[in-house]
């Protein structure tokens with residue numbers, strides 16, 4: 001059994017669990033719930049991943065894999081085609097670029113949440129910059145929604161799907177769907193996949 005350091009609130013950990021369901025490996029993974037943050041260390045996570053980040057996957061032989069991109073590439077090897085990481089070079093670059101955009105939204109989200117926890121030290125300037133970068137990325141994705149829909153399902157769709165779902169979970173008041181009908185429509189096709197339904201965010205640490 002592989003062990004995954006994970007939290008039901010982490011969008012990056014969800015990426016891995018979506019990939020696990022898509023590749024049929026979810027049953028081989030025991031999830032270990034853990035609370036970490038940029039200033040909240042876990043000795044157990046640090047033992048396997050000196051960056052203190054989740055998701056971290058520990059294999060049967062004790063070797064540890066991180067980050068989410070590496071873990072997904074590993075899980076992808078458990079099934080034939082179609083691959084979540086496309087084998088065609090052109091499609092692979094397009095998917096990795098979308099993954100970078102999805103991961104970037106998630107990064108802005110986790111940075112904003114962290115910033116808001118700093119209370120008296122909260123920087124309105126940083127908060128606004130993170131939100132602005134997310135808005136700009138969503139505007140780009142609205143333009144690319146048709147291309148996304150036409151591409152095979154894989155790492156790009158997983159990352160963007162997790163990022164948008166995490167916006168619903170944490171930034172619902174920002175209403176990312178407003179003025180973005182194509183992205184909203186594309187998201188429904190992803191959010192209704194069984195791998196997404198099985199991995200919904202939960203408000204437990």
Ligand SMILES: N[C@@H](CCC(=O)N[C@@H](CS)C(=O)NCC(=O)O)C(=O)O
Pocket residue numbers: 009010011012013036037038039040051052053054055067068069103110
């Ligand atoms: N690039 C990493 C990002 C993972 C990440 O930022 N995880 C957050 C939780 S959502 C974390 O573990 N933060 C703890 C820390 O920064 O020390 C990935 O793709 O897995």
